[in-house]
Amino acid sequence: MSAVVQNPGVRALTREELEAHWMPFTANRNFKAKPRMLSHAKGMHYWTPEGRQILDGVAGLWCVNAGHGRKEISEGVARSLEQMDFAPPFQMGHPQAFELANKIVKIAPKGMDHVFFVNSGSEAVETALKIALQYQRLRGEGSRTRLIGRERGYHGVNFGGMTVGGMVANRKIWSPTLVPGVDHLPHTHDLAKNAFSRGQPEHGENLANELERLVGLHDASNIAAVIVEPIAGSTGVLVPPKGYLKKLRELCTKHGILLIFDEVITGFGRVGSAFGAQEFDVTPDIITMAKGLTNGSVPMGAVLVKKEIFDTFMTGPEGAIEMFHGYTYSCHPTACAAGLAALDIYEREGLFQRAKDLAPYFEQAVHSLKGLPGVIDIRNYGLVAAIEYEPFAGKPGARGFDTFTRAFAAGILVRAAGDITALSPPLIIEKSHIDELVDKLGQVIRETKVP
Numbered sequence: 001m002s003a004v005v006q007n008p009g010v011r012a013l014t015r016e017e018l019e020a021h022w023m024p025f026t027a028n029r030n031f032k033a034k035p036r037m038l039s040h041a042k043g044m045h046y047w048t049p050e051g052r053q054i055l056d057g058v059a060g061l062w063c064v065n066a067g068h069g070r071k072e073i074s075e076g077v078a079r080s081l082e083q084m085d086f087a088p089p090f091q092m093g094h095p096q097a098f099e100l101a102n103k104i105v106k107i108a109p110k111g112m113d114h115v116f117f118v119n120s121g122s123e124a125v126e127t128a129l130k131i132a133l134q135y136q137r138l139r140g141e142g143s144r145t146r147l148i149g150r151e152r153g154y155h156g157v158n159f160g161g162m163t164v165g166g167m168v169a170n171r172k173i174w175s176p177t178l179v180p181g182v183d184h185l186p187h188t189h190d191l192a193k194n195a196f197s198r199g200q201p202e203h204g205e206n207l208a209n210e211l212e213r214l215v216g217l218h219d220a221s222n223i224a225a226v227i228v229e230p231i232a233g234s235t236g237v238l239v240p241p242k243g244y245l246k247k248l249r250e251l252c253t254k255h256g257i258l259l260i261f262d263e264v265i266t267g268f269g270r271v272g273s274a275f276g277a278q279e280f281d282v283t284p285d286i287i288t289m290a291k292g293l294t295n296g297s298v299p300m301g302a303v304l305v306k307k308e309i310f311d312t313f314m315t316g317p318e319g320a321i322e323m324f325h326g327y328t329y330s331c332h333p334t335a336c337a338a339g340l341a342a343l344d345i346y347e348r349e350g351l352f353q354r355a356k357d358l359a360p361y362f363e364q365a366v367h368s369l370k371g372l373p374g375v376i377d378i379r380n381y382g383l384v385a386a387i388e389y390e391p392f393a394g395k396p397g398a399r400g401f402d403t404f405t406r407a408f409a410a411g412i413l414v415r416a417a418g419d420i421t422a423l424s425p426p427l428i429i430e431k432s433h434i435d436e437l438v439d440k441l442g443q444v445i446r447e448t449k450v451p
């Protein structure tokens with residue numbers, strides 16, 4: 001066990017001092033009454049201000065794939081900041097942006113060779129949807145304006161991503177102002193048929209055929225793109241049924257519909273390859289990414305597109321801006337430096353392969369929780385897994401949150417997604433950490449007090 005690292009500069013904040021910060025996706029009053037603070041991180045661990053060590057079972061929030069406190073990243077970022085704090089991204093360039101784009105293309109699926117930089121997963125999704133719409137228009141298919149997402153999809157919280165997403169809690173308040181012209185495929189989660197699957201479940205390939213139904217309803221000439229996560233992360237690690245993604249690819253190709261993979265979680269080794277596209281052997285037209293791109297250290301996202309899409313944009317007058325889109329902080333030098341350092345680590349340490357090699361051990365470990373009280377499903381792929389519980393009667397989500405808070409008290413950080421515990425540890429995890437994570441989680445599950 002590594003030594004406890006005290007952080008003497010950090011003292012407990014008073015209730016009053018906690019007030020001003022409106023916390024995202026958080027029960028603010030509940031948190032502020034009983035805060036869960038983190039003050040320091042290194043390798044596989046966080047520490048609380050009191051010096052309690054927490055094993056990171058979720059790579060922060062699915063993003064710290066190379067583990068915490070990587071000197072290569074902080075030093076690269078510091079050098080870059082000192083050299084140039086900011087460079088305007090419009091009509092100007094800086095070398096690190098080009099270097100990072102080249103590095104991403106090197107690990108990308110074959111034929112996907114141009115990168116547009118943004119600052120988050122949500123922005124990557126908005127950008128991908130806008131690229132898809134303009135591409136269809138540029139190739140003379142301007143009537144293709146409809147977008148198709150999937151139930152239980154998560155594509156960030158901006159208007160486009162929220163609309164193509166399929167999480168009711170994230171949509172219902174803003175329902176009247178969702179983007180028009182969006183449909184959803186059914187999700188692929190089928191406990192009756194697929195509970196306790198290891199890796200890809202057997203049943204559900206046919207659900208991709210729902211795209212045919214939507215084509216029958218609207219006609220393909222009105223549909224621009226389909227967006228799905230190869231593995232749906234936020235809604236509880238829904239691994240694609242065998243054959244499902246291939247079928248979706250076939251149908252998109254047949255109907256001239258672009259296929260977008262949202263790889264914000266599945267990118268950068270999480271599933272045992274650079275991207276889910278390679279792992280599942282299905283090449284989409286567009287990939288969105290963020291999180292692991294900088295190892296979570298500096299906000300950054302990106303959109304990777306096929307050559308044919310980029311080339312279609314490069315056809316107007318040479319002096320004209322091809323796409324009226326971009327952000328002040330697109331390809332920010334600090335983020336580029338972080339991305340370059342993170343990708344270097346992934347490559348040098350072979351972390352994508354490491355995830356693949358560790359996956360069977362991880363699978364065995366998480367499935368050992370089968371049979372514990374209230375556990376109704378366990379599923380996994382690469383270094384991502386989920387344990388699903390029977391909800392407390394009349395209180396959906398309460399059991400998942402209760403498990404999460406008691407897990408934190410027991411020294412492990414996991415993620416609650418409704419009544420599901422998601423695990424997605426840094427790819428540097430050792431077998432002993434996997435044992436500790438699963439042992440502690442098992443203990444927490446055993447100690448659940450059903451109300």
Ligand code: PXG
Pocket residue numbers: 061119120121122123125154155156157229233234235262263264265290291415416417
């Ligand atoms: N797409 C996917 C697939 C994601 O997982 C986003 C887009 C949006 O990224 P930004 O960087 O805008 O947050 C995400 C983000 C959770 C959780 O509870 C997951 C995410 C964000 C917040 C919470 O699992 N993923």
